[in-house]
Amino acid sequence: MEIERINDNTVKFYLSYIDIEERGFTREEVWYNRDKSEELFWEMMDEINDETEFEVEGPLWIQVHAMNNGIEVTVTRAQMENNEIDFGVDESDKHFDPDPSLFTNPEQLMNELNDEPVVWTSDMFVFDDFENLIPLAKKIPAYAVQSSLYSFENKFYMHVIYDESEMDDDAKLDYCSIVSEYGSLSQVTIHRLEEYGKVIMESDVLKTVDKYFGE
Known part of the structure; x- marks a missing residue:
């Protein structure tokens, strides 16, 4: 996995499908199974926190770019005023608010990856x-x-x-x-x-x- 810290609130990582399989997940689970995809995501965030001290604070906005060999994920902490959102320590790690294109419509993503493959550019x-x-x-x-x-x-x-x-x-x-x-x-x-x-x-x-x- 390649990790790049963009700024204080944004981090980007690249995960090959081989990396995904080595962590005990399949490509289909990542795109098709919300529970599995979230499990993988939080594992990655734990690794990123260990390496870059990028801590999860509040809602996250996530962009995923599918590539021929894997996925590139950009994670941004939403800028919120203190009075707009109030998480306890335990609750903040559970707040998962991804870009709708990632997990809310996995069937469409699977079609894009299989029936209509991502263009190899x-x-x-x-x-x-x-x-x-x-x-x-x-x-x-x-x-x-x-x-x-x-x-x-x-x-x-x-x-x-x-x-x-x-x-x-x-x-x-x-x-x-x-x-x-x-x-x-x-x-x-x-x-x-x-x-x-x-x-x-x-x-x-x-x-x-x-x-x-x-x-």
């Missing part, structure tokens, strides 16, 4: 060494993607946005397969890289690497 790849990009840039054919490169914690991250009008899922899988020979998919979010990483190349990463570093 982007990927993040991580490389242990910049040198790994050089043979990749030489080998990979032209694909309809936008890309940018960041350095973060001694690794290099390539963010790729697919052109939906040009690339179907098969083309995206082909692209991922080639890139994964030299790097791997990462759960680090573009938001985290934009805030904490360093931009190396703003566009056309592999084309630029091949131009300046290819033989």
Whole structure:
């Protein structure tokens, strides 16, 4: 799980479906079963509190972005005046007021995830060494993607946005397969890289690497 503290009242975390399964839940339970989804949510909030000291105080507003490999959740504490809401210590942890799009209509969300799958629009790849990009840039054919490169914690991250009008899922899988020979998919979010990483190349990463570093 990746956790990012946005500000005093907002925290964001990314949870892959593998992370969810390792915690004893299934993807269907998260989207279909309100009790299970709330149980998972509070487990995550306990972990976040331990790591970032983000305490639950009052109602929470929750936004969930479904991704091809997992979910990205943004949690914001509502700004309330002291006289507008008064929780006891025990009651505050039980007050769960999510965005209506999260749990109040799980059947619709399940349809979106299965019958009408979430569109696969982007990927993040991580490389242990910049040198790994050089043979990749030489080998990979032209694909309809936008890309940018960041350095973060001694690794290099390539963010790729697919052109939906040009690339179907098969083309995206082909692209991922080639890139994964030299790097791997990462759960680090573009938001985290934009805030904490360093931009190396703003566009056309592999084309630029091949131009300046290819033989």
